[in-house]
Amino acid sequence: MAAVETEGGRAPAWRGGFGRLWSAAVLSSFGDALRTAALPLLAVSLTDEPLLVVSVTACGYLPWLLFGLLGGAVADRVDQRRAMWAVDAVRGLLVAAFAVAVACGHVSIGLLVALAFALTTLQTLFDNAATALLPSLVGPDALGSANARLMSGQRIAGGLLGGPVVPLLLAAGAAVPFAVDAATFLSAAALVASVRTTAPERAVRPSGGTLRREIADGLRILIRDRVLRGLCAATALCNIGMGALVATLVLLVTDRLHAGSAGYAAATTAYTLGSLAGGAADRRLVARVGRVRGVLLAGCVQTAALVVMGTVRSLAALVAAMAVFGFMGMVWNVSTTTLMQQRSPAGALGRVGSAHRTLAVAGAPLGALLGGSAATAWGAHTPALLAAAFFALSVTALTPARKPDVPAVAPHDDATTAHTGR
Known part of the structure; x- marks a missing residue:
């Protein structure tokens, strides 16, 4: 839990567990960007049926809706570090086998769908375990900075580096992006396996306890805490x-x-660069206004940026609005994740985090359908205005938690919340 004192809070030390976890996350994001870009291109080369092509992408969402809450419950039961490296090792082997199938010409749409579904199913456990593991590596005072650095590194690897590399790798062969992705998974597994940390204390599970009951307990924790409840509602709307x-x-x-x-x-590109700037500025901004007010500020500014996108007819104005939108989006993501980690009990962080992610994933395809319908009916600018309306609603959903930096244990809101010491 080593950390370095810095202005406005604490920053995690790179040596030790956090540095290895950061490296693993960045490697995985780079590999994910390669696979995410290469899969649709491979699908298009196999079929000209739009429904079949879209099904490959859809299977990247479906497991979160089916298994997201289950993945969170399992993450709270197991050693998170071991779960993470084991999942990455399995994913690496699966993608390596798929790369061999592509190289040998034995690939089909069915195989693409199966791969996308299997990888995302495993991701439901990995992501929830990673969220639960981080607080034990950096300590509560450095949590916000650690989240900002993780998200910024992932954005650089996935947003700036991964996409442009895909055409170069595809020129070397259709299987090459998947082979590189497999290597990133296996390298990330080795990095996570080398992390040494003390497992968080967990309450003894009652005899006869089931995963269904533990999921229900996690949802009750979320509902009773006004900040967590507001964050999840706001995330779904956003x-x-x-x-x-x-x-x-x-x-x-x-x-x-x-x-x-x-x-x-x-x-x-403006959105990505804005996000990176937001990650760099997050700690100073939060030091001035607090985490909860930082989320509210981010939501308000993003709403205004969306209104600009939906009303202006200038590319320069749109690019500027996208940069601002990305900046505040990173502040939102870092702050909501940090608040969730700080306010959730150590033994329930996986379940609370899984509810947060499941709502987020469920909202994206619904929004895509609404946006497409709005663009068809009223023009290409209306989805941005529709998005602004949902962001405004998300700010409203957060108003019960508008007090700055509500304590980790709030005695007046009937919340079951995190212990500040780990």
């Missing part, structure tokens, strides 16, 4: 808006602004 925006952004840039693929690339 991700509906994000789904609407992401699914139709290319239409907004190319149809309404007539900016073509170069304009679309400029908009997405």
Whole structure:
């Protein structure tokens, strides 16, 4: 739990467990970006049926809806470090076998769907275990900075490095991106396996306890804590808006602004760079306003940025709005994740985190459908305005938690919350 004192809080030391966890996360994000970009291209080469192509992407969402809460409950039962490296090792072997199948020409849409479904099913355990493990590596005072550095590193690897590399790897062969992805999984597994940490204390489970009962207990913790309850509701609403925006952004840039693929690339790059700036500025911003107020500020500014996207006809204004949107989006993500980790009991963090993620994943496809319908009915600019409405609702959902930095144990809200000492 070593940490370095810095202005506005504490930053995690790179040596030891956090540095290895960060390296593993960045490697995995790079590999994920390669696979995510290569799978649809491979699907298109196998079939011209849109429904079959979309099914590959859809299977990246479905396991979260089916197994997300279960993955959180399992993460609270097991040694999170061992679960993480074991899952990454299995995923690495699966993707390596898939790369061999692609190289040998024995690949089909069914195999792509099966791979996407299996990898995301395993991810439900990995991501929840990672969320629960981090507080034991860095300590509560460095948690916000640790989350910011993790998310920024993942954004660089996945957003800036992974995508542009895919065409180069595909030129060497259709199987190459998947072989590299397999290598990143296996390397990440080795890094996580080398982490040494003390497992968090867990309450003794009552005899006869079942996963269903433990999931229900985790949901009760979430519902009783007004901050966690507000964060989950706000996350669900935001991700509906994000789904609407992401699914139709290319239409907004190319149809309404007539900016073509170069304009679309400029908009997405601005979002990524804004996110990285938000990760760098998060600690100082939160030191001034507090975590809860930081989330509220981020939601308000993002709402305004979405209104600009839906009303202006200038590519420069859109790019600027996307940069601001990405900046505040990173502040939102870091703060909501940190608050969830701080306020959840150590033995229930996996279950609370899984509820948070499941709601987020469920909102994205719903938002994509709403955004597509709005664009068809009223024009390419309306999904951004629709997203602004959902972001405004998310800010409203957070108002019960608007007091700055509500203590980890709040005696007046009937919350079961985190112990500050680990």
